[in-house]
Amino acid sequence: xxxxxxxxxxxxxxxxxxKTSISLPHRSFRHSHPPFPFLSSTHPISLPSASDSxxxxxxxxxxxxxxxxxxxxxxxxxxxxxxxxMRQCEMDTFKASGPGGQHRNKRESAVRIxxxxxxxxxxxxxxxxxxxxxxxxxxxxxxxxxxxxxxTVDLEAYSPPRELLQILPPKSSxxxxxxxxxxxxxxxxxxxGMQALLDLFFAVEGSVSEAAKYLGLSTGALSRIILSDDSLxxxxxxxxxxxxxxxxx
Amino acid sequence: xxLTLTSVYRPHCFPTLLNSSSFISLCRPFCxxxxxxxxxGVKPQVPLFLxxxxxxxKLCDLKKWHDWAxxxxxxxxxxxxxxxxxxxSSLLCRELKWLMEDAVVGHHSLGVKDDGRVEMRVDMEELYxxxxxxxxxxRPFQYVVGCEHWRxxxxxxQEGVLIPRPETELVVxxxxxxxxxxxxxxxxxxxxxxxxxxxxxxxxxxxxxxxGGRVIATDLSPVxxxxxxxxxxxxxxxxxxxxxxxxxxxxLKDMEGRLAGxxxxxxxxxxxxxxxLQAEVGRHEPxxxxxxxxxxxxxxxxxxxxxxxxxxxxxxxAFETNGKQQCRALVDYMENNRSGSFCNLEIRADFAxxxxxxxxxxx
Numbered sequence: 001x002x003x004x005x006x007x008x009x010x011x012x013x014x015x016x017x018x019k020t021s022i023s024l025p026h027r028s029f030r031h032s033h034p035p036f037p038f039l040s041s042t043h044p045i046s047l048p049s050a051s052d053s054x055x056x057x058x059x060x061x062x063x064x065x066x067x068x069x070x071x072x073x074x075x076x077x078x079x080x081x082x083x084x085x086m087r088q089c090e091m092d093t094f095k096a097s098g099p100g101g102q103h104r105n106k107r108e109s110a111v112r113i114x115x116x117x118x119x120x121x122x123x124x125x126x127x128x129x130x131x132x133x134x135x136x137x138x139x140x141x142x143x144x145x146x147x148x149x150x151x152t153v154d155l156e157a158y159s160p161p162r163e164l165l166q167i168l169p170p171k172s173s174x175x176x177x178x179x180x181x182x183x184x185x186x187x188x189x190x191x192x193g194m195q196a197l198l199d200l201f202f203a204v205e206g207s208v209s210e211a212a213k214y215l216g217l218s219t220g221a222l223s224r225i226i227l228s229d230d231s232l233x234x235x236x237x238x239x240x241x242x243x244x245x246x247x248x249x
Numbered sequence: 250x251x252l253t254l255t256s257v258y259r260p261h262c263f264p265t266l267l268n269s270s271s272f273i274s275l276c277r278p279f280c281x282x283x284x285x286x287x288x289x290g291v292k293p294q295v296p297l298f299l300x301x302x303x304x305x306x307k308l309c310d311l312k313k314w315h316d317w318a319x320x321x322x323x324x325x326x327x328x329x330x331x332x333x334x335x336x337x338s339s340l341l342c343r344e345l346k347w348l349m350e351d352a353v354v355g356h357h358s359l360g361v362k363d364d365g366r367v368e369m370r371v372d373m374e375e376l377y378x379x380x381x382x383x384x385x386x387x388r389p390f391q392y393v394v395g396c397e398h399w400r401x402x403x404x405x406x407q408e409g410v411l412i413p414r415p416e417t418e419l420v421v422x423x424x425x426x427x428x429x430x431x432x433x434x435x436x437x438x439x440x441x442x443x444x445x446x447x448x449x450x451x452x453x454x455x456x457x458x459x460x461g462g463r464v465i466a467t468d469l470s471p472v473x474x475x476x477x478x479x480x481x482x483x484x485x486x487x488x489x490x491x492x493x494x495x496x497x498x499x500x501l502k503d504m505e506g507r508l509a510g511x512x513x514x515x516x517x518x519x520x521x522x523x524x525x526l527q528a529e530v531g532r533h534e535p536x537x538x539x540x541x542x543x544x545x546x547x548x549x550x551x552x553x554x555x556x557x558x559x560x561x562x563x564x565x566x567a568f569e570t571n572g573k574q575q576c577r578a579l580v581d582y583m584e585n586n587r588s589g590s591f592c593n594l595e596i597r598a599d600f601a602x603x604x605x606x607x608x609x610x611x612x
Contacts, residue, residue, distance in 0.1 A: 092600055098334055099572055100601050101416050102518055102539050105389050105529040106336055111600075128347060128398035130415040130600075 167193030173216030421452035435460035437509020447477030
């Protein structure tokens, strides 16, 4: 679902959102076609790369694996609605020079969103419409926050939250039948479960077998979930590397 | 190719409704360098992606074209960028990918038939021609494919109609914010002046549709009116959006003091800057939709005067401008020359941080 956001930009280069509204998507009359195989070699678009963004994030898993809890994150950022999340962000386009507006025809519709409380940055440039790129960037931001922002877990009294249970396979011994079908990595709700799973992983210091116990799963079954999503696997392996453990493959 | 003035590119003929000497300068003919002359009773062009797939070509021929097109894009390097801040090779390659999406049907596994042919919405000869126009003539990509992606819409555009800009998307957000807090404005009649492709009217029409509000969109160009009508129809908004041909407020005489809202992205580029514009813009887009007179403010000042007359009490307006200087000048004008007419004036920036819009309310 595409959302419309109302931005009230300030006059600085980075524009802060402090008011939003939402509306239903409009009828769309086209869908994009997957590219032809020989198009995959298309010259990459020169935009700040993902690694650039990572350099700008204030929270770095590689340097600090344990204390990434953020002040005021009582309610998990990932649980916020699009409107609430956007309210905490500033957004800018990549264009910095020239008068813009009617002067320009460059189709620079790339969008970058920065989540102010955590410093996590997401961007999108694949669509022709800036509006749609904004929606994609926000989705991406949600996943990135799930990956980068950790909550402390009390292992003594640990009980997996519902969104984590939902990404577990039905064979988990603690997963009730009321959790519905298993949510996979392509479902936007996967980010919520992934965040809770990573919280647990950090608490057990990267041990798959320990985490598996808390989730009523075999080590193998939990590994399969971790390997089902590239970004999740990368985060887990970063953590394991910092603890001197072998990466999951 | 240069054509002399046609009936389409009439000079601004401001209505006599407002007799301000500042508009006299506008009542002079504009020269146009637009490419096409369009007869009256304009039939809008169908965008490439909506044309029927009646052509087919061998996959290897398509690949040959693609390699050629890519080579041409790479030969540009950053020449355009350095000459007039135009697109470089990487941007052109991205456009090439989009052109493929619009011209060729389906995924390779579905689109390629057993005999190794692909279905196309355009024949190979025209495809070569289109890319040559893009690179050698600097014809805007949006005119090449006949559409522009703007907000959630894919709007048809063609020569003679300004290509809607991403900056302008924000005006719809302003309106959406205002009507969410004011039922009365949501139910009212709005106007989009100089609608061009109909982008703002359609964006706002969609916002107002649920509350029963409507938009009257005006443009002096019959091409623009025809294209806007086509776009309105494609999004099934003809019950909410009415198109009227004429200059600015001229077709709105029946609405005096009755408009709930007024928006416009009028021509605002100072005349002296037109010759230095990026080739895609300066050579191909209608000058009448870009050139705002000596300081670029002619149409904006006219809109201010008209807004004071046409808006009902509490009515909202939003105008796009050339930047900080024009925003300030417009606010000054409203406060000094039209004191008492407007309130809650605000300058808003676009996403690149440029002060771009003046918004406010009628007293």
